[in-house]
Amino acid sequence: MAFAPDIIEDLARARGDLRMGVPIMLRGTDSLLVMAAESLSVARLADLRSLGKPPVVVLTSHRAETLKATPYDGDLARITVPDEADLWWVRAMADPKHDMDVPMKGPFQIARGGDASLHRLAIQLVKTAHLLPAALVIPLDNPEAFAAEHRLTLIDAGLAGPAIAAEASLHPVAAARLPMVASEAGRLHIYRPEDGNEEHYAIEIGNPSRDEPVLARLHSACFTGDVLGSLKCDCGPQLNGALNQMGTEGAGVLLYLNQEGRGIGLANKMRAYALQDQGFDTVEANHRLGFEDDERDFRIGAAILRRLGFNSVRLMTNNPRKMAMMEKMGISVAERVPLILGQTPQNAAYLATKAKKSGHLL
Numbered sequence: 001m002a003f004a005p006d007i008i009e010d011l012a013r014a015r016g017d018l019r020m021g022v023p024i025m026l027r028g029t030d031s032l033l034v035m036a037a038e039s040l041s042v043a044r045l046a047d048l049r050s051l052g053k054p055p056v057v058v059l060t061s062h063r064a065e066t067l068k069a070t071p072y073d074g075d076l077a078r079i080t081v082p083d084e085a086d087l088w089w090v091r092a093m094a095d096p097k098h099d100m101d102v103p104m105k106g107p108f109q110i111a112r113g114g115d116a117s118l119h120r121l122a123i124q125l126v127k128t129a130h131l132l133p134a135a136l137v138i139p140l141d142n143p144e145a146f147a148a149e150h151r152l153t154l155i156d157a158g159l160a161g162p163a164i165a166a167e168a169s170l171h172p173v174a175a176a177r178l179p180m181v182a183s184e185a186g187r188l189h190i191y192r193p194e195d196g197n198e199e200h201y202a203i204e205i206g207n208p209s210r211d212e213p214v215l216a217r218l219h220s221a222c223f224t225g226d227v228l229g230s231l232k233c234d235c236g237p238q239l240n241g242a243l244n245q246m247g248t249e250g251a252g253v254l255l256y257l258n259q260e261g262r263g264i265g266l267a268n269k270m271r272a273y274a275l276q277d278q279g280f281d282t283v284e285a286n287h288r289l290g291f292e293d294d295e296r297d298f299r300i301g302a303a304i305l306r307r308l309g310f311n312s313v314r315l316m317t318n319n320p321r322k323m324a325m326m327e328k329m330g331i332s333v334a335e336r337v338p339l340i341l342g343q344t345p346q347n348a349a350y351l352a353t354k355a356k357k358s359g360h361l362l
């Protein structure tokens with residue numbers, strides 16, 4: 001019988017637990033009890049403290065550098081939570097909201113040496129749960145007994161690393177005809193990744209030939225731009241512009257990838273917008289939160305194109321990384337079709353930052 005969850009299913013459970021503020025256990029050579037800093041409660045912080053060892057807050061190097069804490073682990077910093085620190089302290093280490101008005105003061109007690117691979121896994125999990133990339137951890141012996149006693153999800157780190165790094169497989173769930181303003185010959189396909197993450201969509205216009213390069217757009221979800229007509233970015237006009245061009249040419253495919261906020265999720269994007277209101281640019285804001293500039297996995301787009309039977313595209317983009325990723329994943333980019341639309345006084349600085357720091361072509 002195979003009722004027990006496999007590693008992919010365990011990881012999906014772990015992400016759900018972390019979002020809900022439930023601890024998980026990671027087991028490698030050592031073992032760690034892990035909670036997301038963002039969803040920690042006063043009661044669970046007290047429970048962690050009752051285990052008799054000081055908890056450690058794990059931050060990415062970007063967040064640590066913002067706090068002027070040296071990230072001795074390269075991409076990470078492990079900082080011991082002082083005895084007198086409360087929940088506010090833990091949250092403020094994770095969340096840059098009050099960095100300017102109530103700066104966190106060191107010196108911090110930062111761990112050096114030893115193995116940080118479980119800490120790294122903890123950060124990967126909180127990131128994929130779309131929480132702030134900060135975890136509270138405590139080493140524990142006997143992970144199986146502790147997990148069983150408290151009914152916690154136990155993750156085998158040896159299996160988790162490769163499972164997270166692997167390309168998630170997707171399967172088509174449903175498709176139907178969808179007449180749109182841009183074209184009456186539309187068809188919407190829904191794809192569901194087998195790792196339990198968000199579904200993604202493909203909008204096929206007309207009946208594009210599979211034997212020649214298809215006019216294609218990989219659009220990352222932007223609730224604020226696509227739905228609300230935000231003037232802070234160019235996403236809404238790019239979405240409509242791409243569909244309209246496909247409608248005019250009579251054929252094309254637009255992938256609507258649910259990778260909101262360049263993969264950090266809408267809540268974190270709004271945190272980034274609040275930092276932008278304090279004067280930081282789009283890249284600096286991501287870093288202050290502890291994220292990379294861009295956390296998207298572009299393999300998903302290539303996988304959907306392949307599933308639809310396309311292997312060559314005329315890609316509508318200004319982002320050279322998207323073109324490079326398509327080529328790397330075996331989708332040839334026969335042509336780049338520029339998509340320069342929707343410039344406003346409010347997004348001029350944002351677009352200039354993308355050109356300067358992220359290599360966008362203008």
Ligand SMILES: Nc1nc2c(ncn2[C@@H]2O[C@H](COP(=O)(O)OP(=O)(O)OP(=O)(O)O)[C@@H](O)[C@H]2O)c(=O)[nH]1
Nearest residue numbers: 219220221222233259260261262272282317318319
């Ligand atoms: N983190 C973050 N994400 C943002 C910000 N502004 C827009 N976004 C997100 O950026 C993404 C933009 O996606 P795309 O337009 O597909 O990608 P792109 O990298 O700009 O490339 P092209 O438009 O193809 O040239 C969307 O997921 C938006 O939600 C911001 O200030 N911070």
Ligand SMILES: [Zn+2]
Nearest residue numbers: 222225233235
């Ligand atoms: Zn946008």
